[in-house]
Amino acid sequence: MGDTAEISTPVRAIIADDHPLVLLAIENLMGGYQNMQVVGRAADATDLFAEVDRTGCDLVLMDLYMPGGTDGSGIDAVRQFRRRYPDVALVVLTMETEATALQSVIALGVHALISKRDRIDLIHVAIITALAGECYLGPAVRAVIADATAMQRLDFVRSVLSRRELEVFTQYASGFGVTEIAGRLGRSVKTISAQKCTAMRKLSLHSDAELFRFAVEHGVVSEARVEGR
Numbered sequence: 001m002g003d004t005a006e007i008s009t010p011v012r013a014i015i016a017d018d019h020p021l022v023l024l025a026i027e028n029l030m031g032g033y034q035n036m037q038v039v040g041r042a043a044d045a046t047d048l049f050a051e052v053d054r055t056g057c058d059l060v061l062m063d064l065y066m067p068g069g070t071d072g073s074g075i076d077a078v079r080q081f082r083r084r085y086p087d088v089a090l091v092v093l094t095m096e097t098e099a100t101a102l103q104s105v106i107a108l109g110v111h112a113l114i115s116k117r118d119r120i121d122l123i124h125v126a127i128i129t130a131l132a133g134e135c136y137l138g139p140a141v142r143a144v145i146a147d148a149t150a151m152q153r154l155d156f157v158r159s160v161l162s163r164r165e166l167e168v169f170t171q172y173a174s175g176f177g178v179t180e181i182a183g184r185l186g187r188s189v190k191t192i193s194a195q196k197c198t199a200m201r202k203l204s205l206h207s208d209a210e211l212f213r214f215a216v217e218h219g220v221v222s223e224a225r226v227e228g229r
Contacts, residue, residue, distance in 0.1 A: 011131065014040035014055065016048040016062040017093070026061065026123070033124060044069030045077035052085055059131060060085070061123070064094035064105065075104050082108050089130040091123070099148030102141055114138030153218040157203070165199040166220075168192055173215035 013036060017023045020043075027038050040055045042048035046069030048062060060081070065074050072080070081090060091112040096102055105113055111130030114122060118138040129136035137145075161169060171181045182192045205211050215221045 010035050010037040011059055012037055012039045012055070012057040013059040013061065013127075014038070014042065014048065014051050014057045016042035016044070016051075016060065016066060018043050018063060018066040018068060022063070029120065029123065030061070030127075033127070036127075045071040045073060045080070048077075049081070049084065052088065057088060059089045059091065059127065061091040061093065061127070064092050064096055075101065075108070078105055078108050078110060082110070089127075089133075091126050091130050093123075097144055099144050102144060106135070106137070110135075112136040112138075113141050115140035150219040154220065157218050157220055160202050161199050165195050165202070168195040169199040169211075169215070170220055172196055173212055173221045 013030060015023060015026050015030065015038060017026065023041055023043070027041065030036055030038055039057060040051040042051050042062075044066045045062075048060065048066075049071060052060065062077075062081070064078070066077070067073055071077060078090070078092060081088075089111045091114070092105060092110050093114055093116055094102075094105075095116050096105075102113065111133070112126035112135065114126045114136070115138050117140045122138055126136045126138065157169075158166060167185065168181060171184065172178070176184065178192050178196065179189055182189045185192070200206070200211060203214060205214055
């Protein structure tokens with residue numbers, strides 16, 4: 001009997017967003033979820049903390065940037081929330097497109113981070129995942145972080161190789177032979193070969209297979225270009 005009662009007990013949720021229409025839309029959406037009860041609303045972090053203290057809840061869904069109140073906004077507000085309510089599942093919604101900021105939010109231990117640009121039905125996926133104690137990242141958030149990671153890898157290659165070495169490395173990884181590259185760049189075959197070898201040595205690559213794989217993984221060339229060579 002006790003187990004049955006526990007299963008039927010609705011999840012108590014508090015939602016927070018500084019835009020009243022967004023708040024209403026989220027409340028209407030979550031009102032349609034099975035076994036979910038919205039027990040509080042807030043327009044900024046100060047209101048949110050007060051509502052959690054007053055009502056208690058199992059889940060909070062909050063906008064990342066909510067101006068107003070005395071408890072800050074953005075990453076600072078999330079940090080405070082995680083410190084004050086470590087046992088409450090936290091889902092964060094955002095319009096943020098800066099990878100560093102998104103990674104900072106994730107590092108604070110939020111249970112889900114989803115962009116307002118994502119499909120609205122993914123909010124339910126984020127909530128279910130968060131309640132299961134796992135971490136969910138929406139498609140738009142994952143794409144931003146993946147693009148930033150690829151750019152960081154490419155920046156690393158650019159920082160290690162000289163301009164001419166990178167030029168030779170890129171063309172070789174694209175499928176051009178040493179002789180062909182020499183003709184294209186107006187340099188001797190010996191020079192092109194030396195620059196290729198130097199680039200591989202700097203990047204700790206020992207074979208052409210490693211070179212091609214590295215070039216794709218670090219965004220020097222696309223996988224399609226390598227496969228079509």
